[in-house]
Amino acid sequence: MSDKPTASNPLMDAWLAGQKAFLDAQAPFWQELSQGSLPDTSDPDQLSILFRRVNEQCRSLFDAMAAIGGLEDEPEENVARQTLRRMLDPMQFSYAGVDEVNQVLLNLVEGTDVPDLMELERQRLKATREWAVLKREGTEYRAVTAMAWARVYRRFLEEVGEDLASRTGIPYQHFETWLRIANDELIRMQRSEEYLDAQRRVLRAGLNYRERERKLIENWCETRSIPTRSEIDDLHGIVYGLRKEVRALKRQVAERHGTVRKRVNTANGT
Amino acid sequence: MERNEAPDLRSVLENFGTAADFLEGAGRLAGIADKDVEVATTPKELVFRQEKVSLYRYRPIEGVEVRTGPVLIVYGLIGRYTMIDLQEDRSLVRNLLLRGVDLYVVDWGHPTRADQNLTLDDYVNWYLADCVDQILDRAGREEISILGICEGGVLSTLYAAQNGERVKNLILTITPIDFHGDLRDTDSSHGFLNVWTRSLDDSDIRKLVDTFGNLPGEITASIFQMMTPVKTLTKYNRDLLAVTANEESLLNFLRMEKWLADRPDHPGAGALQWLIELYKENRLIKGTFELSGKPVCLEALTMPILNVYAEHDHIIPSPCSTRLKELAGTDDYTELALPGGHVGVYVSRKCQGILSSTLFEWLIERQK
Numbered sequence: 001m002s003d004k005p006t007a008s009n010p011l012m013d014a015w016l017a018g019q020k021a022f023l024d025a026q027a028p029f030w031q032e033l034s035q036g037s038l039p040d041t042s043d044p045d046q047l048s049i050l051f052r053r054v055n056e057q058c059r060s061l062f063d064a065m066a067a068i069g070g071l072e073d074e075p076e077e078n079v080a081r082q083t084l085r086r087m088l089d090p091m092q093f094s095y096a097g098v099d100e101v102n103q104v105l106l107n108l109v110e111g112t113d114v115p116d117l118m119e120l121e122r123q124r125l126k127a128t129r130e131w132a133v134l135k136r137e138g139t140e141y142r143a144v145t146a147m148a149w150a151r152v153y154r155r156f157l158e159e160v161g162e163d164l165a166s167r168t169g170i171p172y173q174h175f176e177t178w179l180r181i182a183n184d185e186l187i188r189m190q191r192s193e194e195y196l197d198a199q200r201r202v203l204r205a206g207l208n209y210r211e212r213e214r215k216l217i218e219n220w221c222e223t224r225s226i227p228t229r230s231e232i233d234d235l236h237g238i239v240y241g242l243r244k245e246v247r248a249l250k251r252q253v254a255e256r257h258g259t260v261r262k263r264v265n266t267a268n269g270t
Numbered sequence: 271m272e273r274n275e276a277p278d279l280r281s282v283l284e285n286f287g288t289a290a291d292f293l294e295g296a297g298r299l300a301g302i303a304d305k306d307v308e309v310a311t312t313p314k315e316l317v318f319r320q321e322k323v324s325l326y327r328y329r330p331i332e333g334v335e336v337r338t339g340p341v342l343i344v345y346g347l348i349g350r351y352t353m354i355d356l357q358e359d360r361s362l363v364r365n366l367l368l369r370g371v372d373l374y375v376v377d378w379g380h381p382t383r384a385d386q387n388l389t390l391d392d393y394v395n396w397y398l399a400d401c402v403d404q405i406l407d408r409a410g411r412e413e414i415s416i417l418g419i420c421e422g423g424v425l426s427t428l429y430a431a432q433n434g435e436r437v438k439n440l441i442l443t444i445t446p447i448d449f450h451g452d453l454r455d456t457d458s459s460h461g462f463l464n465v466w467t468r469s470l471d472d473s474d475i476r477k478l479v480d481t482f483g484n485l486p487g488e489i490t491a492s493i494f495q496m497m498t499p500v501k502t503l504t505k506y507n508r509d510l511l512a513v514t515a516n517e518e519s520l521l522n523f524l525r526m527e528k529w530l531a532d533r534p535d536h537p538g539a540g541a542l543q544w545l546i547e548l549y550k551e552n553r554l555i556k557g558t559f560e561l562s563g564k565p566v567c568l569e570a571l572t573m574p575i576l577n578v579y580a581e582h583d584h585i586i587p588s589p590c591s592t593r594l595k596e597l598a599g600t601d602d603y604t605e606l607a608l609p610g611g612h613v614g615v616y617v618s619r620k621c622q623g624i625l626s627s628t629l630f631e632w633l634i635e636r637q638k
Binding site: 179180182183186187188190191196197199200203204207210211214232233236237239240244247260261263 | 383384386387388392396399403406407433458459462465466469470471474477478481483496499500501503504
């Protein structure tokens with residue numbers, strides 16, 4: 001092997017440089033792991049320190065990869081930059097997969113801000129009890145999922161700690177172990193009464209807030225002669241009923257004239 | 271290696287060597303436009319349209335003799351029918367056309383809040399019934415074979431139970447019949463949808479639907495993502511990296527993503543029936559589910575039935591499907607268990623081969 005086997009490949013050079021930065025950033029973590037100085041898994045503070053360290057390492061990896069990809073000077077909203085950050089952000093792990101419904105609900109509940117028109121109203125709405133309840137339930141939900149992640153960490157450390165041979169293994173193998181344990185624990189968590197109850201409460205709180213918000217907005221609309229969602233929904237209901245009636249009548253006429261097949265099942269207005 | 275020795279750099283690089291792949295793949299990804307990711311490309315012609323519902327007939331392949339009567343594919347309201355024709359080399363549609371099946375498909379479209387009052391009754395005894403009549407008139411036949419998929423399998427079952435005189439054969443794939451069948455599945459990673467729905471009060475479900483008019487596609491998509499938590503977490507990093515090296519694999523990945531992203535809202539009134547009367551109350555197997563004011567009796571399913579399920583289906587656990595054997599009134603009942611999971615039935619090359627050949631042979635035997 002020559003000193004610089006990739007001299008003719010600048011991309012590989014850049015990649016190796018990035019990998020080196022990545023490994024340098026990780027070195028303390030894996031060194032601790034290989035030396036057996038594992039944190040006390042029963043101590044939440046130590047777990048927290050470990051999790052923070054992993055986050056820091058991932059941020060280093062992001063910086064290295066962004067530099068390789070020429071993304072370091074791109075604005076934060078750059079799609080590639082955002083994608084890379086998402087891929088390398090362990091915090092995403094605590095949102096995606098287990099918290100999807102919560103996130104979707106929050107997005108649906110919060111809706112689009114109308115800064116000039118509705119800002120005052122929105123600020124007032126956000127001060128309502130429903131908003132506070134939603135936030136509280138969301139926090140409690142996160143606490144349940146956070147406990148699951150803590151269990152993942154504990155199991156991971158226990159497994160790696162028990163198997164001395166695995167400590168000398170390569171990070172990729174540890175990553176696979178991490179994923180397997182995470183999958184087990186998250187699936188187990190999803191079926192726990194504690195989780196289902198927390199999720200149910202988030203759902204209710206989100207919907208209650210949405211209902212309150214709608215009533216307030218509809219009041220505002222009514223005072224300004226703007227059609228409300230409820231009125232449009234009423235219209236949809238009326239149109240639906242009329243469609244069924246028209247359809248039933250047309251079908252009766254057509255059957256009488258023998259231009260359509262008769263149906264044995266003639267319920268549903270058909 | 272000693273415990274305090276640093277990890278071997280080369281072995282680390284070999285396993286984290288995907289960084290270069292990522293960069294190369296990112297370039298490949300950036301070069302693919304949305305129009306390059308085509309799904310459901312098998313040629314078809316519009317036969318009938320009513321509001322948002324469209325009925326298509328797949329164009330027979332030139333030189334292939336049509337050997338069966340009409341077969342109507344019915345997908346569910348959750349997701350799109352494009353799954354059956356995701357890519358040319360793994361298309362159930364194409365595989366069946368190549369064997370000479372006369373194939374139709376109903377596309378439910380994208381319901382909006384204007385469709386919030388549509389019930390399962392409307393989909394079965396209004397839209398589906400009209401599609402069937404259109405096909406029978408066009409083909410000059412009195413009976414049709416129906417191939418239902420997932421929720422579309424339930425719609426097909428409901429139609430067949432109340433309109434048996436029009437259904438020659440009933441083919442169900444990954445279809446729930448016993449909505450509490452998950453309780454008999456020994457794999458604890460299966461059936462989260464059943465567990466989640468049962469954990470909600472009826473009032474929660476009603477409020478959810480009342481609030482949004484429909485059951486938002488975003489909600490159903492997120493529940494599906496939750497079912498495979500780590501897979502969801504690694505999809506856009508590890509899994510994506512694994513396919514970017516090969517353009518065709520990348521395109522396949524993106525086709526699947528395109529299908530997943532195309533998740534319509536489920537009409538509200540129908541969603542209430544689906545979640546409360548079927549998922550929670552399990553009325554179908556009890557004989558208490560009513561359609562158009564009449565209870566649906568599974569014993570009325572006296573036509574030949576082919577019931578296809580996936581052995582490792584985490585969305586519709588297999589006991590949910592296989593319960594039909596005990597309840598259907600037919601003497602001609604066949605089951606086909608496919609390896610793999612829910613979507614694998616339609617995208618796995620192995621399953622595709624088994625499914626299309628079994629389905630065709632089963633149909634041919636019942637053409638007389």
